[in-house]
Amino acid sequence: MLTGLLRRLSRIPTVVRRATVVPVTVRCGIALAGVLAMTVAWPTALLASQFVVPLLVIAVWPAFAPRGRGATFAALIAVAGWIVDTAGYDSRIALWRVVSLATLLYLGHTLTALAAVLPYDAVVNLDVPGLWIGRALIVVLISAVLTVLALGLTEDLGGDAFQLATLAGLAAATGVTVILVRLTRRT
């Protein structure tokens, strides 16, 4: 393990020398989305303490290893922070926070998906990140509209939305199941 780590470290100068602008920008975007998601999700009190350091490391990690499980872990930690803040610290569930967190989590996820298939030293046509981000923005826009509509339907976001959550959750779960069945049949 130590040998592997040393080998990775010894590759850093080569990686820095060969890296190109677009993949580096994509990875910067992942890091930025991760840091902002953590900032939105976690309670301010915790962010002001020493806990901020591991949170930032977790948020930035997918930018360095987009092919690993770091992005999933970072997203789960952000969701955990959101639950801790809203349930533990009784913070108000503001519309802007839900929309921001959903957007940042998705942007981090989709940019990580791009970085995972885009080598750091690639010569990239600009239409690749352009179209990719364009598609991501469409998804984010639809989600934001849905969020606004859904939150508009529930007057009290803290407690009496159980019915709506159940319905939306069941509908989404059905959708996911259909997708999984189609994928299984394909492979």
Added chain:
Amino acid sequence: MTEPAAPSWAPTRALGRSVLLTGLLLLLGVALGRVDLVLLAAPFAIGAALHLRRRPESVPEVTITADETYLVEGGAVQAGLTVANPDALGYDLVVVRTKTSPWLRLEHSDRPFAITVPSDGWAAIDLPGEALRWGRQDVGPAAARAAACGGLLASRPVVTPARGVRVYPTTEPFKATEAMPAAAGLVGAHRSRRLGEGGELAGVRQFAPGDRLRRIDWRVSLRTRDLHVASTLSDRDAEVLLLLDLLGEVGRSGGVRGSASVLDTTVRAAAAVAEHYLHRGDRVSLLEYGATARRLRAASGRRQYLTVLEWLLDVRADPVEEDYEPALGAHHISTSALVVVLTPLVDPRAADMLAQLTQAGRFVVAVDTLPEETAPPVRNQWTPFATRLWRIERENVLGRLREHGVPVVTWAGAGSLDLVLRDVARMAAAPRGR
């Protein structure tokens, strides 16, 4: 029973992440009765649903294009990669990588390329560059991997075999004005040492039956009051055999603008000598002195020149184990051929071969192809002394070869062989036999 083929497209980690986060957030949302958690899952679910509504079936097709024109080392190469998408769904990203021969300097060929390819379309990547050294230089193999459905699916890598680019050696200027030692054919450009129909005046002699009337030298005939004719030397062609010593490679090749290794000098000199003699109408053949002993039959003309260049592309160091002698006997070589041996004279077997050919009465010229600055890598304090001793020993071998009548000349392009050809021609004129 045949094994099922691997699927062309596979889910990526991003799809797994999408499904996991969606499922988990939905479960938590339902369990805790929190609509905000369900809404956090919305982009992942919507993204997956939008992207996976149509899925690709076909993998990308990669084609390598390379110059087919007559390309000489140092010349510009135009290579390229074309990625086609036979699918009805566009690829969000195709990453294409290619390997290239170290002797082709192609722009960005050491980097992967990331492009998008529309459905039923194609995209091209240009790889302009320069050919640095003679030989068959490969562009490829190239590999491509596509991502579609917003990076949720990735294709298996598709590999295309390499495509060779023929880079011909530069022919260093070479010109030999001296007579061939043994012009043998019936027609040709060399003045032979025999009398016959030709352009070169050999002398004036008395008319004899069979002489053509147009050969009568009227001025001499009037003065001597007896018919005299101008006799000429016949013009004949000759066979030149280029013997390439491939027992080993010495020196580091730096390409067309760098230092020349033994093989570089051998191939470029062979191309130059062949071009010169073929241009003059002679027959040129080539033979390798190595394990394979490839041979190119003697022929003349432009077609043979192109064949020679093609043949030279496959020249490689072809060592033979020290205990064995490469199979080459004097009987393989025509008695009238001029044998130009391109050799670094590093292997003692090459010196033996030269001596044997000369002893067998062949007209042999040795061209020393060893680079001047060649020295083994310095390993310890004794290396310089060992190198010096080796050089002295080599000089000894060269001296002994010269004593045996083998002219050895260092390759220096134009006029390299003139001096030795004159000596060989003189020797050829002398009575032979032992």
